[in-house]
Amino acid sequence: MTEKSGILYVVALPIGNLKDITLRALEVLKEVDLILAEDTRSFKKLERAYSLSPKEVISFYREVETEKEEKIIELLKEGKKIALCSEAGTPLLSDPGARLVRRAHLEGIKVESIPGPSALTTALSSSGVDLSKGFIFLGFLPRKEKEIKEKLKDLPQGLTLVLFLPPHRFSKTLKILLEILGDRQAFLARELTKYHEELTWSSLSELSKREEIKGESTLIIEGKEEEKGFQPPSLKEEIENLLKKGLKIKEISRRLSQKYGISSKEIYSLAKDIKS
CATH class of the missing domain: 3.30.950.10 (Tetrapyrrole methylase, C-terminal domain)
Incomplete structure (x- = not known):
């Protein structure tokens, strides 16, 4: 990293409730020179909510990240501080920016994570x-x-x-x-x-x-249960309660098979044993 190099901040934003922004994220967004936003309209809502001083905010969505990468790297090498933000939540989790962050590391540019909300x-x-x-x-x-x-x-x-x-x-x-x-x-x-x-x-x-x-x-x-004959702790009790309500074994098997993802034949057999 050169002495003049700037910093690329990877900043997590709220996923819905704007109050979930962190104090550190707000500090960084106030001090950076440039903000890369996946959706500039969404970012403007946050900007208004917290009276952030007007910044240069540019679109950085998947279709344009490659063409804008070189210019951003140049700005970072000139000493600029830049924040990378996805539309909501933590960047790079199914969002653009992975190429840029990897490139910054390869160029010796400091990358700093500002953790926060994630769906x-x-x-x-x-x-x-x-x-x-x-x-x-x-x-x-x-x-x-x-x-x-x-x-x-x-x-x-x-x-x-x-x-x-x-x-x-x-x-x-x-x-x-x-x-x-x-x-x-x-x-x-x-x-x-x-x-x-x-x-x-x-x-x-x-x-x-x-x-x-x-x-x-x-x-x-949930993953498929590998053990044969797996039964949720409440299954036997549920079958007993449904039998008491007068439901037929076939209907019980259908309902609980959908609820627990267990074979209806397995539940049918268990219900027959319980009933007898």
Whole structure:
């Protein structure tokens, strides 16, 4: 790094609620010479909310990052301080900027991370999912069904999957996931930190029935249980309660299979044993 080199700050912004901005992020945004924003309109809302002094804010979305990279590197070498911001959350998590950050490292330019909100960590921490075995983050899936199947085909079946879903592809993608993965338990984190926030445990089959959905979602899909005969602790009790209510074994099997992602035949057999 040359003595004159500037600093590239990687700044996390709120994912919904503007109050989630960190004090350090505000300090950096006030002192930098230039701000790279994936969406300048979204950034202007933050700028107005915190009365940030007017800065030069330029668009830096995926389609233009390559052509703008050289000029930004030149400015950094001249000693400029530049903030890289995605539209919301922590940059580089399914957002543009990876090329620029890697290039800065290669050029000996200082890169400084300003941590903060992330839809990924917010969804995981509010789900209660067991992450002791780890998880796989897929970001946004491809648009085409064939490409989605290709991306999922060799993944470990026992690990939790986490992905982002845009509203216009929600239903279609859920149906594809159901076909590929089978009916698994899933946690939907939609409109995180916003007024209409939705945090829901469900199943892929139930979620695939939702035709219209607003706002981006983070979807957590539990890994397939490898042990044969796995039963959630409450399964036997649920079967007993449903039998007491007069539900038929076939209907109980259907309901609980969707809820827990377990074979309906397995639940049917267990319910028959309990009833007898």
